[in-house]
Amino acid sequence: MTAPPRRIAHLDMDAFYASVELLRYPELRGQPVVIGGRSTQPPTTAADGSRRYARLADYKGRGVITTSTYEARALGVFSAMGMMKAARLAPAAILLPADFDAYRHYSRLFKAAVAAIAPQIEDRGIDEIYIDLTELPEDSLALARRIKQAVRDTTGLSCSIGIAPNKLLAKICSDLDKPDGITLLAMADVPARIWPLPVRKINGIGPKATERLAALGIATIADLAAADPAVLRRHFGPGYGTWLHDAARGLDERPVVTSSEPKSISRETTFERDLHPRQDRAVLAEIFTDLCERVAGDLRRKGYAGRTVGIKLRYDDFHTVTRDHTLAAAVADAAAIRRAAGECLKRAPLDKRLRLLGVRVGALERPDETPAPATPAQGELPL
DNA sequence: TCTGGGGTCCTAGGACCC
């Protein structure tokens, strides 16, 4: 007996942050708009109701683009691009600050709308989800249309959906007909629809792996599927090499995971200008304490404590180091985090200017829950 | 004009224990 094929959907909101901003500023529809920049000012409204927007050309600082509208992408401006570089490509583009409270609000709305139709949902961040449709009676196209309509009705926003036998393929599919698209794919379609794509389209193949594959003459997913798995394992290690070979053939057994606990909570900040550990000691100490307080606030709000406290330093040459310190018992208060983080700092090189400082708490526990008992459960033999 | 912030997972080595 073989199990029937699964039906897994991947839903991706279209240019999510930018689209939320267009709900607020509808007159910007059709224009190149980018979101980003820490010091970006929101638009000002004149007495006659007209708004004045910041332009990308006005920006000064070390921010990156968070999202851009499709019109801005057409000018070569994409997520994670440095703002100063983007300003050269599209100086007249409208610049808006990120409003994460608004995005979280719309995120909750669209997920609730989907859950009312298909409750088996895996959260993949603020703007995308996997949905397991296997147990639902309707056909896939009807479900995809109904879900898209529900998302549009409750948020005014569009999304793209891919439906395939697993998460790997569903994720690739949701990107094939963007924006506002639906793509259905069966295993038999993999050679025609998936193999012509570049390897970078596979979720889990990033810039480094793409480059190393290119050096082996592997550019498309078809190239990867045709590659000798032994060669892949030799170059990429047994785990990743085997995964690459499977992924290229569209194989993926990962389940849709409908609930999970966080593993770590962190806060970090990149300074407006690089700071020297000695000359700028006082201001660095203040930022350090503030980061610890913000992490403590996040822990308290979410109901966690953690045993491992860590720091992250990024130097002016972008070299990054981390230091960890594991305590005997989990902590959640700012003073204890600050003490442990201070111990970490003593073990890090402090002779170069810093551009970033971060504080993290891991090995999380819920302090209100009793840890699992070490004694065997009832009816179990103490072997 | 370089390169944000919040995460997860994997690897690898050393310590320590059995």
Place this chain on the structure above:
DNA sequence: TCTGGGGTCCTAGGACCC
């Protein structure tokens, strides 16, 4: 005394994702 091996925890770095 020497040798061997497995398991777990901790630390550091790196790739990758949204």
